Amino acid sequence: MRVVIVTGASSGIGRATAVRLGRPGTTVVLAARRAEELAAVAAEIEANGGTARPVPTDLREPAAVEALVAAAHDVTGRIDVLINNAGLGGPDTVLIDDATLTAMVDVNLLAPIRLMRAVVPGMRAAGSGAIVNIGSVAGEVGIGGAYSATKFALRGMTDSVRRELAGTGIGVSLIEPGRIGTEMNARHADRLPGPEIVVDAVERALRRPRRRIVVPGRYRASMLAAAAMPGVTDRMYAGKAARHS
Incomplete structure (x- = not known):
């Protein structure tokens, strides 16, 4: 029985990932704050023959993270x-309140x-495991403020x-989506690719670890343009946050 933790599993990319990975032979441990939504995801997985364990979790709290790992x-x-x-988004500006x-x-x-x-020591002892972090194109091109x-x-x-x-048997991959049709981009979701495109990348990373998938x-x-011609990128995005704040 393979055990998989998926955070942010109540909606969007996390939900789509959990449902896809929740095949027979896998227990998906679902983490998010919204208990009702997690229960719905768990029911969908189990209706398809998989196994799910919803664990309502506020990832801002270290004790909640520990409880999630213990449940898994x-x-x-x-x-x-x-x-x-x-992940949490926010305004494209440094002028945000401290709580946000x-x-x-x-x-x-x-x-x-x-x-x-929390998971690395056990994976290292087993000599196997996979970690997939969902980053963002905004982690390569600085246009999203604190995000x-x-x-x-x-x-x-x-x-x-x-x-x-390296050499431990643990694969570590980064997936960097651009704008995807999820709740975070609800206003434009109908014109954006759905979360399935990210789930496809997650599955590729689990089959063979990749340094980065965009x-x-x-x-x-x-x-590439931002890295090679930062001045051009500066001009392209100059004043963007100010225009939208």
Whole structure:
């Protein structure tokens, strides 16, 4: 029985990932704050023949992260896969209140670090495992205020952990979606690719760990331009936050 933790599993990319991975032979441990939504996801997985364990979790709280990992360990005594998907967005400006900033850092950065810290010893002892972190194109091109800052940091942490665990049998991958049709982009969801495109990338990373997968692939051009011609990127996005604040 494979045990998979998926955070942010109540909607969007997390829900789609949990449902896809919730096949017979896998127990998906579902983490999010909204208990009713988690129960609905668990019911969908089990209707399809899978096994799910919903664990309502506020990832801003270290004790809640510990309780989530303990619940996953209770299934078989090991955790095979960690999908760090949960994320909070915010205004594209540094002019945000401290509560919003702190919550964003707690969920987007500190929770993935705490979860990796919790699962790595068991994976290392088993000589196998997979960690997939869901970053963002905004973690390559700084246009999203504090949100970009957290995703830049998650990218750096993912690189560090991948190098730290090289040769242990633990795969560490980063998925960087662009704009996807989820609740975070509800106003434009009908014109954006759905979360399934990200789930496809997650499955590829689980079959064979990848350093980075960008979806949709067209965003790679923007990322390369930002790295090679930062001055051009500065001019393209100059004043963007001010115009939308």
